[in-house]
Amino acid sequence: MRQPSVHSRRLAAAAVSLVLAAGAAACSGPQDNDAKASATDKGKPQKGGKLTVLNSEPQTDFDPARLYTSGGGNVPSLVFRTLTTRNRANGAAGTKVVPDLATDTGRPNADATEWTYTLKEGLEYEDGTPITSADIKYGVERSFAAELSGGAPYLRDWLVGGADYQGPYKDPKGLASIETPDDRTIVFKLRKPEGDFPFLATATQFAPVPKAKDDGAKYEEHPVSSGPYKVVKNEDDGRHLLLERNPNWSEKTDDQRHAYPDTIEVQSGLDSAVINQRLSTSSGPDAAAVTTDTNLGPAELAQIGSDKALAARVGTGHFGYTNYLAFNPKVKPFDDPKVRQAISYAINRTSVINAAGGSALAEPATTFLPDQKAFGYTPYDHFPAGPTGDPAKAKELLKEAGHADGLTISLTHSTAQNRETSPEVATAVQESLKQAGITVKLVGLEPNAFNEARWSATKSPGFYLSRWGADWPSGGPFLAPIFDGRQIVKDGSNFNHALFDDPAVNKEIDEINKLTDLAAAAERWGALDKKIGEQALDVPLFHPVYKRLYGKDVKNVVISDWTGVLDVSQVAVK
Amino acid sequence: MTTLPDLPASGAKAGAAVAVPAASDARQAWRRLRGRRSAVVAAGVLGLLVVLALAAPLLAAVEGQDANTYHDALVDSARGGVPIGSFGGVSGDHWLGVEPGTGRDLFVRLLYGARVSLLVAAGATVVQVLIGVAVGLASGLGNRLLDAVLSRFTDVMIALPMLVLAIALTAVVPNDFPRPLLLILVIGLLDWGGTSRIVRAQTLTLKQLDFVAAARLAGSGRWRVARRELLPSLAAPVITYAAILLPMNMVLEASLSFLGVGVKPPTPSWGQMLSSAQTWFRADPMYVLLPAGLLFVTVLAFTVLGDAVRAALDPREAGRLRVGRRRTSRTPAAADPSKDISS
Numbered sequence: 001m002r003q004p005s006v007h008s009r010r011l012a013a014a015a016v017s018l019v020l021a022a023g024a025a026a027c028s029g030p031q032d033n034d035a036k037a038s039a040t041d042k043g044k045p046q047k048g049g050k051l052t053v054l055n056s057e058p059q060t061d062f063d064p065a066r067l068y069t070s071g072g073g074n075v076p077s078l079v080f081r082t083l084t085t086r087n088r089a090n091g092a093a094g095t096k097v098v099p100d101l102a103t104d105t106g107r108p109n110a111d112a113t114e115w116t117y118t119l120k121e122g123l124e125y126e127d128g129t130p131i132t133s134a135d136i137k138y139g140v141e142r143s144f145a146a147e148l149s150g151g152a153p154y155l156r157d158w159l160v161g162g163a164d165y166q167g168p169y170k171d172p173k174g175l176a177s178i179e180t181p182d183d184r185t186i187v188f189k190l191r192k193p194e195g196d197f198p199f200l201a202t203a204t205q206f207a208p209v210p211k212a213k214d215d216g217a218k219y220e221e222h223p224v225s226s227g228p229y230k231v232v233k234n235e236d237d238g239r240h241l242l243l244e245r246n247p248n249w250s251e252k253t254d255d256q257r258h259a260y261p262d263t264i265e266v267q268s269g270l271d272s273a274v275i276n277q278r279l280s281t282s283s284g285p286d287a288a289a290v291t292t293d294t295n296l297g298p299a300e301l302a303q304i305g306s307d308k309a310l311a312a313r314v315g316t317g318h319f320g321y322t323n324y325l326a327f328n329p330k331v332k333p334f335d336d337p338k339v340r341q342a343i344s345y346a347i348n349r350t351s352v353i354n355a356a357g358g359s360a361l362a363e364p365a366t367t368f369l370p371d372q373k374a375f376g377y378t379p380y381d382h383f384p385a386g387p388t389g390d391p392a393k394a395k396e397l398l399k400e401a402g403h404a405d406g407l408t409i410s411l412t413h414s415t416a417q418n419r420e421t422s423p424e425v426a427t428a429v430q431e432s433l434k435q436a437g438i439t440v441k442l443v444g445l446e447p448n449a450f451n452e453a454r455w456s457a458t459k460s461p462g463f464y465l466s467r468w469g470a471d472w473p474s475g476g477p478f479l480a481p482i483f484d485g486r487q488i489v490k491d492g493s494n495f496n497h498a499l500f501d502d503p504a505v506n507k508e509i510d511e512i513n514k515l516t517d518l519a520a521a522a523e524r525w526g527a528l529d530k531k532i533g534e535q536a537l538d539v540p541l542f543h544p545v546y547k548r549l550y551g552k553d554v555k556n557v558v559i560s561d562w563t564g565v566l567d568v569s570q571v572a573v574k
Numbered sequence: 575m576t577t578l579p580d581l582p583a584s585g586a587k588a589g590a591a592v593a594v595p596a597a598s599d600a601r602q603a604w605r606r607l608r609g610r611r612s613a614v615v616a617a618g619v620l621g622l623l624v625v626l627a628l629a630a631p632l633l634a635a636v637e638g639q640d641a642n643t644y645h646d647a648l649v650d651s652a653r654g655g656v657p658i659g660s661f662g663g664v665s666g667d668h669w670l671g672v673e674p675g676t677g678r679d680l681f682v683r684l685l686y687g688a689r690v691s692l693l694v695a696a697g698a699t700v701v702q703v704l705i706g707v708a709v710g711l712a713s714g715l716g717n718r719l720l721d722a723v724l725s726r727f728t729d730v731m732i733a734l735p736m737l738v739l740a741i742a743l744t745a746v747v748p749n750d751f752p753r754p755l756l757l758i759l760v761i762g763l764l765d766w767g768g769t770s771r772i773v774r775a776q777t778l779t780l781k782q783l784d785f786v787a788a789a790r791l792a793g794s795g796r797w798r799v800a801r802r803e804l805l806p807s808l809a810a811p812v813i814t815y816a817a818i819l820l821p822m823n824m825v826l827e828a829s830l831s832f833l834g835v836g837v838k839p840p841t842p843s844w845g846q847m848l849s850s851a852q853t854w855f856r857a858d859p860m861y862v863l864l865p866a867g868l869l870f871v872t873v874l875a876f877t878v879l880g881d882a883v884r885a886a887l888d889p890r891e892a893g894r895l896r897v898g899r900r901r902t903s904r905t906p907a908a909a910d911p912s913k914d915i916s917s
Contacts, residue, residue: 273853298654298675302857305653350646354675359651388646410749415835423839424675424850430840431644442838443749 045556045572051261052289052551053568054275055268059238062231063220064204065143066150070471071202071562072100074292075266078243078569080207081226081254083117083136083186084198086562088256088570094560095374095473097198097518100256101131101208101226105198108516112193117201119184124248125210126225133186135208137178141168143205144175147217151205152471158190158200169216193514195521199472225249228259228569241266260556260572261288276300279549280310288573289551292565296547298357298419310549315557317546319564320370320478321469323356323420325411325429325539326454326497331462333409338401340536343463344383346394348432352541355428356419360547365540368482369529372561374473378526382533394436406437412464413442414450420544421450421465429465429541457494466497466538473562475525476513483532484509498537505532603810606886613882616875623872627692630685637669637679641686642840645677654857662860673850674858683842684864690843691869694757695824701762702823703816706769707808711800713770714777725774732767736826739764741835753837757830761823769819772811780807810887817880821873828869844869 053075064080067073071086085100087093097105102117109115123131140159143151145167156162160177168174177189188197200206213224221234228249233242243264251259275294278286296304296314304310325343327334334340349364356362363371366381384390398407413426423444430440443461445453454464471477481487485501488494508528515521546564550557558570607613626633634640648663649655655675657663662671662680670681713724740760747756780786780803789803828845830836837843847865855862 297853299656299853299857301654302650302656302674302854305650305656348644348646350651351644351676354644354646354649354651354655354677358649358653358655358675360654427839428644428676431642441749444838 043555045258045260046574047260047262047572049261049288049553049573050263050265050285051554051568051571051573052285053264053266053268054270054278054286054289054291055266055293056270056272056275057293058236058268059241059266061150061220062234062238062241063148063217063223064139064207064209065145065148066220067204068150068152069204070469071199072204072207074563074565074568075241075243075264076204077227078229078257078259078264079223079225079227079231080204081123082204082206083201084206085202085256086560088258088558088567089560090558092373092561094558094562095372097202097472098256100202100254101136102201106201108195108197112195112197112514112516113190115188115190115197115201117186117188119186120253121184122250123226123253124250125208126230126246126248128248129210130183131208131226132183133180134183135210136186136206137174137180138168138211138214139207139209140178140205141165141174142209142214143167145169145216152200152203154200154203154471155205158192158194158197160189160191162191168211192510195513195516195518196472196474196476199474202472228254228257229264236269239267239269241268257569258556258572259569260574264568270294272297273300276549279313279551280304282313282552287551287553290554290566290568290571291548291550292568294548295361296549298361300549301358301360301547304549313550313552313554315546315548315550315559315566317548317559317564317566318370318372318543318561319469319546320372320375320473320561321467321544321564322365322368322370322478323362323425323465323467323541323544324365324368325541326464326466327537327539328460328462328464329498329537333401333403333407334462336401337536338397339403339407340539341383342394342397342401342436343433343438344536344539345385345390345397346433346436346438347385347429347539347541348387348389348435349385349541350387351428351432352425355424356542356544360545361419362542362544365543367529368533368538368540369475369478369526370470370543372473374522374561375470375478376475376522376524376526376529378523378530380530380533383536389432389435391436394438398437406439408439408441409463410441410443410461412450412453412461413444414447414465415444416447416450420467425465425541454497455493455495457488457490457496457499460494460497464497468495474518475522475529476509479525479529479532480509483537498535500532500535500537603886607882610882610886612878613886616878616882619871619875620879623688623868623875624692626685627688630682630689633685634679634682637667637681639668639679639682641682641842642678645672645679648672648677649674656857657861662858664860670864671860674854674861678840680861680864683847684844684868687842687844687847687865688868690754690837690841691824691827691845691872694754694761694827694843695820697754697758698761698765698823698826699816699819701758702766702769702819703812705762705766707773707805707812709766710770710773711777711804711808713774714781715796715800715804721774724770728767728770728774731764732771734764736764737829737833740826740830741833753841757827757836760830761826765819765823765826769812769815772815773808776808776811777804780804814880814884814887817876817883820880821876824869824873824876 059075067076069076072082081101083100083102084097084105087096087098099105101119101123103120106115106117119133125131142148143155144165159175161175165171165175179187208226210224223231225246228246229243230246232244245262272294275291276296279289327340329335353359353362353364369375369377371377411426411429413423414421416422426442430442433440454460454466468482481495483500483505485506488496488499512521512524548566550566553573555572556570558567648658650658657672657674659665664671668679672678673680709724709728713721743760786799786803789799827836828848831843831845831849836845844865851862
């Protein structure tokens with residue numbers, strides 16, 4: 001009688017977990033009635049104390065060559081300084097790129113194919129040895145080694161000779177396109193104009209690595225710090241990190257990082273509900289805790305809404321990100337612009353946003369570019385659906401397209417519970433298209449299969465939920481991978497969902513890349529986005545909003561529009 | 575469900591031919607079952623649920639709602655989409671409130687969810703019993719080689735990590751395949767090992783008994799013996815076991831839906847509802863309590879009824895009724911094969 005007992009155990013386990021959940025519910029209500037919490041919040045941030053970071057994703061491969069970050073990352077940026085970095089300021093000011101190890105954000109030549117940087121004086125590693133431009137060159141070169149893969153693909157694409165370089169272990173001569181005429185000067189030679197180079201130089205690949213201390217794949221266990229903290233402990237491949245002050249870091253050479261706490265402990269691999277529960281209870285060490293990767297869910301927001309003390313501990317951030325419905329015009333009936341337009345008109349963004357967690361967690365999108373100036377946001381709404389959709393207009397277009405009796409299509413989505421490409425959002429799309437006489441069959445794929453399908457140039461479905469975030473706040477990394485015809489990848493990850501290849505668009509992308517005036521470039525990106533939008537190659541749905549809870553002792557919360565999350569280098573706990 | 579109490583009677587018709595006075599046994603069992611108040615209540619609850627599930631379209635029309643229409647105005651978008659109003663947005667229009675985030679009517683979704691949950695549980699049980707009885711009988715009656723092969727196969731099926739396999743299977747099946755049928759097949763085809771073991775053990779025991787030997791001496795073939803002599807006697811343990819399997823299958827459907835491999839949205843099932851409700855237990859308790867409560871009541875009713883059927887079919891229970899406790903305490907429990915079932 002093994003089977004029933006297995007079953008009854010399963011049943012019992014379910015019952016027990018239900019009881020536990022109920023127990024947790026009973027004892028974990030919002031108990032933050034501590035009036036002191038908000039009072040101390042007003043005090044000036046002081047040095048000292050211990051900050052805990054509660055995360056779900058571990059800091060795996062904590063090696064500057066292997067990290068794929070936006071603006072140098074949050075926790076990595078505490079240890080690795082880079083040539084340039086993101087401006088640590090609230091909101092839109094935080095989308096600016098500022099000097100870090102270098103004295104400026106880079107000096108381009110006339111056509112932006114050559115970038116020169118000069119290092120500040122008095123820069124030292126954690127062991128007191130000086131940081132030289134050769135170390136930066138070596139750091140960049142390491143990221144080309146096959147055993148240290150993981151970083152963003154731009155360096156390989158942009159640097160002269162980058163495509164064939166194998167890294168310093170196989171090719172000790174190094175990359176000729178990175179020159180170090182003296183200990184403080186470094187020059188990068190690019191194979192094409194890239195006005196966005198200062199943004200790329202914020203990546204951890206631009207952190208100095210002393211050649212003498214490099215032991216290849218093992219370097220991640222004890223990377224040499226150039227930032228305000230050094231790694232004291234790294235357990236379970238970044239699951240648990242302990243950072244302590246780096247005595248050789250000097251505030252004088254770093255006007256971006258504050259480094260208030262004495263120690264920073266990163267605990268990751270935690271369940272998001274656990275993280276938010278611990279931050280909400282905020283007891284013991286959790287009072288001085290933050291999270292850099294876990295959003296509040298809709299149910300948690302609903303709960304917080306009725307609790308003012310808790311609501312005061314929620315940080316709101318915007319990261320340049322767009323969730324959209326992607327069309328593959330090679331698949332019928334999406335080859336017909338009228339069908340694509342009809343779907344654009346029919347979308348009920350109110351339902352979709354509710355499915356994404358409500359208006360606090362998502363804002364309606366009608367443009368492909370995020371609604372931030374840094375990206376070049378230019379408002380447009382070519383197929384105005386209003387807040388709840390325009391099924392009448394959609395039906396009219398369908399009739400013109402020869403689908404007077406309605407239309408049946410498939411929508412591919414993932415089964416991941418992410419409220420972005422997940423079944424909830426797909427169902428909301430299905431329901432709003434039903435009003436326009438379009439029957440949507442849902443095709444739910446397991447997350448890996450889903451990504452494989454949607455990033456395939458040859459087998460991608462005709463209509464699917466997708467999303468795109470930028471590697472830095474500029475129109476380039478947002479539009480080029482999606483709409484540059486030369487970036488269609490036949491065998492590999494192809495992000496150009498519409499297989500869109502328009503010579504005029506490709507040319508404009510090249511032209512904008514030549515601009516080193518980022519504001520002028522942003523304007524042109526915005527205009528380009530508006531122009532591409534006329535083709536209805538996608539239906540922008542929403543831009544997600546980050547809502548992050550932090551502990552009651554946490555002070556000096558800075559959330560930039562670059563990352564959308566609280567910057568750990570600014571946080572104080574005393 | 576409601577048809578369950580009839581089954582022993584139909585089994586008894588076939589059993590009437592043998593020396594054992596099965597018909598009167600069945601009648602007694604039926605009387606014993608009716609005499610148990612818990613059994614009657616459980617059967618009533620299940621009957622009501624079946625009626626409600628069958629009448630889902632009718633009741634939805636009475637309420638004036640349907641399962642899939644979004645009501646964006648009924649949820650507070652700024653607060654994560656929590657239903658506006660008390661008790662999860664209960665109102666004259668929405669009797670049990672609405673779903674957070676979508677505003678879909680919970681009453682109608684629960685009714686339609688009952689259809690999926692009950693259908694999958696009942697369908698899977700039928701498949702499990704059919705396969706289990708066939709394999710168990712063949713194993714018990716076949717030669718040593720067949721028995722060994724089938725028994726080892728059963729062992730393997732029992733040892734397989736059921737949930738993992740079910741997830742893998744549901745992931746590879748074409749998208750158009752109807753999900754409730756898929757769930758029935760997945761649960762039914764993977765989880766019949768228990769039934770098969772009971773039937774084999776019971777067959778081995780019965781094979782030695784006089785009435786079977788008599789039938790064989792009288793010239794009956796194996797198939798005829800199985801059909802006329804063994805199956806009727808197997809009815810009791812199998813029905814009892816099926817009554818235990820049913821609620822388990824219902825929980826299994828819930829777990830599969832919980833893991834995202836159950837019915838496809840927007841079709842509701844109790845498991846799917848529980849899965850999306852899991853984070854809402856504090857912000858909107860109604861959303862969690864309704865499907866959880868219904869699942870709980872249904873599983874409890876099935877279990878109570880199953881226990882009552884077992885007791886009613888148990889000859890020792892008969893003895894208990896007739897001569898009291900002392901005699902049953904002297905009966906060696908281990909000797910009775912039906913003891914297995916209650917464990």
